[in-house]
Amino acid sequence: MAIIQPLWKSDPIQYILNWKFPQLAAFSIRTLADVSKTLQDRDISKEVEEYRRQLLSSSPEDFAASLEQAKAAETKRLVERLESEERQRSFNQPHSVLVDFDYWSTISFWTIDEAVSLSLKREPRHLSWKHIQSNASVSAFAAQYAARRELAMRAKVMGQLWESTTPAAFLAWAGRTNFSVPAELVAAVKGLGIQIADWKTLYDQANEVAQSAQALVKEKHSALMAAMADHSQSISTLTEGYNGLLAQRDELIGLKDNRIESLTAMLADMERTLSTPRQKPLGARERDSFLKLVIGMAIKGYSFDPKSGRSTTAKEISGDLALIGLAMDEDTVRKYLAEAKQLLPGDQTDRDR
Incomplete structure (x- = not known):
């Protein structure tokens, strides 16, 4: 099939002449001879x-x-003609454009065609889908109506x-699918106290509430689990510290027991020494041995520091002796310690040589 080109493309000069002289277009004139023949009685x-x-002598720019x-x-x-024709069609006449929204809001149900008509601000009682369909290719309103009806029919x-x-x-x-409707129609329906919702809307609302509640529960659960983890860590830290204190206590008790054991042994030796009949006082060698025994047990058993000017060792020894029923005052113990530390090597005491 041959493609017919528009006149402005096939014969641009004639196209311009028809625009300049509308009479030519009315007679479908194509040649200058036709012009002279047809318009011979015209000026x-x-x-x-x-x-x-x-036109023939004009520059390309001027011609274009x-x-x-x-x-x-x-x-x-063309636009003016189409607009004029559109205004004259029945569905654009005042009786079709004036819609009684209050009346239609009270109707128990709408058909698809009625609902589409109302969405375009047209009175459904004055519109016919058959008539609109026949004008869909030449009318902007009819084309819009057909497109919106297609959406509604597919939803059906x-x-x-x-x-x-x-x-x-x-x-x-319509609200869920962005299918525009007049605000006056929505207001009229709501004015009757009717909730604008369908099962899908109600389901979506309920689902949204459920998801929000689920998110809140999840958030609260996470916070609770985090708090429990922190609490568990605190308990673990406290338990570890308590066990450390128990270990220190046991260590101190053991050290105390060792001191008491050493002191008991020292007293036993002293008692044996004192109970042994002596024909004469201790000699210098025996006394030094006794003092060495005293200083050794004091250092190892009581952590006695011979270099310390102020020591509580004498008080501790006197107290431990009292615990086992043996009395010896603190000054006596301190005297023996002072004598005994003189026997230590030179780097362990400050005594004068």
């Missing part, structure tokens, strides 16, 4: 011929400008709408 034939010569001007004028005339197939749908259910579907 414009010379004007047409003169303007044609001007004239062509664009003619195309723009034709487009404008999927069970989102029905052939008889309540106003609340339709408006809820």
Whole structure:
């Protein structure tokens, strides 16, 4: 099939002439001879011929400008004609545009065609889908109606709408799918105290509440588990510290027992020494041995520091002796310790040599 090119492309000069002289377009004139023959009784034939010569002799830029001007004028005339035809169609007349939203809000259900008509601010009782469908290719409103009806019919197939749908259910579907509807229609339905919702909307709302509650419970659970972990760590730290204190206590008790054992042994030796009949006082060698025994047990058993000017060892020994029923005052113990430390090597005492 041959493709028919538009006149502005196949014969741009004639296209411009038709724009400049609308009478030519009415007679479908194609040649200058036709112009002279058709317009022989008219005065414009010379004007047409003169303007044609001007176009032929004009620069490419000027010719292109004239062509664009003619195309723009034709487009404008076409738009104005289509708008005029659109205004004259029955579904754009006042009786179709004036909608009683209050009346339609009280209807128990809407058909698909009624709902689509109301969404476009048209009175459903004055519209016919058959008539609109026949104008869908030439009318902007009819094309829009057909497109919106297609959306609603597909929603019906999927069970989102029905052939008889309540106003609340339709408006809820429209709000969920961005299917625009007049604010006046929504206000009229809400004015009756009707909640605009369908099962999908109610389900989505309930699901949203459930998810929010689940998220809150999860957050609270995480916080509780974190607190329990911190508490467990604190208990572990306290237990570890307590066990450390028990170990220190046992160590101190053991050290005390060792001191008592050493002191008991020392006293036993002293008792044996004192109970042994002596024909004469201890000699210097025996006394030194006794003092060495005293200083050795004091250092090892009581951590006695011979270099310390102030020591509590004498007090501790005197106290431990009292615990086992043997009395010896602190000064006596201190005297023996002072004598005994003189026997230590030179690097362990400050005594004068």
